[in-house]
Amino acid sequence: MLLLDGKIIRETKAVELRSAVRELGFTPTLAIVQTGSSGRSREYIAAKQKFAEEIGAAVELVGFGNDVSTDEVLYEIQRLNADPSINGIIVQLPVSRDIDRRVVLEAVDPSKDVDGLTAHSLRSLLENDPQGFVPATAKGILLLLDYYHVVIEGKQVAIVGRSLLVGKTAALAFLNRNATVTVCHRFTNDLPQATKQADILVVAVGKSNLVGREHVSPGQVVVDVGINVSDGEKLAEEIPAPRVVGDVDFAAVKDIVAAISPVPGGVGPMTVLALFENLLEAARRQIGTL
Numbered sequence: 001m002l003l004l005d006g007k008i009i010r011e012t013k014a015v016e017l018r019s020a021v022r023e024l025g026f027t028p029t030l031a032i033v034q035t036g037s038s039g040r041s042r043e044y045i046a047a048k049q050k051f052a053e054e055i056g057a058a059v060e061l062v063g064f065g066n067d068v069s070t071d072e073v074l075y076e077i078q079r080l081n082a083d084p085s086i087n088g089i090i091v092q093l094p095v096s097r098d099i100d101r102r103v104v105l106e107a108v109d110p111s112k113d114v115d116g117l118t119a120h121s122l123r124s125l126l127e128n129d130p131q132g133f134v135p136a137t138a139k140g141i142l143l144l145l146d147y148y149h150v151v152i153e154g155k156q157v158a159i160v161g162r163s164l165l166v167g168k169t170a171a172l173a174f175l176n177r178n179a180t181v182t183v184c185h186r187f188t189n190d191l192p193q194a195t196k197q198a199d200i201l202v203v204a205v206g207k208s209n210l211v212g213r214e215h216v217s218p219g220q221v222v223v224d225v226g227i228n229v230s231d232g233e234k235l236a237e238e239i240p241a242p243r244v245v246g247d248v249d250f251a252a253v254k255d256i257v258a259a260i261s262p263v264p265g266g267v268g269p270m271t272v273l274a275l276f277e278n279l280l281e282a283a284r285r286q287i288g289t290l
């Protein structure tokens with residue numbers, strides 16, 4: 001079984017991105033708009049800040065409390081849109097309770113939409129038009145498969161999960177790479193039947209152990225996008241440390257499939273990498289070198 005190791009790719013690609021940043025001649029800057037302060041969001045933001053530092057990019061964090069209104073966030077996004085020193089803007093998801101998610105995502109200038117979630121970018125994805133930005137998770141999944149030379153064209157791809165953030169956008173990204181795509185969700189009648197016939201199985205649901213032995217077949221490539229925090233192992237009197245696991249029962253399937261991405265260390269690092277590839281592309285487009 002081949003382990004699709006996202007951390008190794010991130011390290012290799014960080015070197016390339018660092019020299020691309022140097023060639024750019026200025027510091028590409030990502031603005032992250034954070035509403036509320038869940039522990040998870042803080043961790044994701046910290047991972048982005050760390051990677052930015054590694055490659056010589058900058059992050060401007062614009063943080064709001066839980067009680068912020070949509071109008072206040074819109075005002076800030078408009079300021080960032082107008083600021084020429086900001087090359088990319090993302091709204092950290094999930095947004096806090098009172099925020100209209102679609103309205104704030106849509107406020108981001110399409111030329112700075114490095115998370116690829118404005119209508120402009122989504123339409124580009126639908127039309128397979130390179131003008132928009134491919135959403136970071138979908139792009140990250142493709143980066144992972146491309147690095148390991150997994151052939152996508154002509155292959156059967158099954159995706160479990162149909163959210164806009166992951167499942168649907170990944171489905172379009174695979175279609176654009178000439179795969180035959182099946183999208184499964186909570187109403188799919190016979191999930192094992194749908195997943196077993198795939199050459200590439202992508203799971204993005206958010207339920208640990210959703211995919212087990214009965215869902216996979218020999219020779220398959222499995223990409224586990226899920227991030228679930230479990231209670232972890234309890235050792236004697238110790239308090240168990242939280243443990244991050246994916247949606248796939250790794251131990252159960254690892255001896256059946258040809259390749260699988262681990263959690264953590266698979267798609268997660270790829271999503272951060274894809275975001276900064278988009279940032280660099282945005283910066284190059286803004287100065288007219290792309």
Ligand code: NAD
Nearest residue numbers: 137161162163166185186204205206225226227267268271
């Ligand atoms: P979501 O809750 O918006 O969507 C979950 C999807 O799973 C839905 O489409 C639903 O129909 C489907 N689903 C639920 N139960 C199902 C079942 N029993 N069988 C089949 N399908 C079922 O979640 P999301 O935002 O798409 O995220 C999915 C997972 O991916 C989460 O664990 C999230 O943390 C993770 N994630 C990881 C990254 C990364 O970079 N690695 C990025 C984004 C999301």
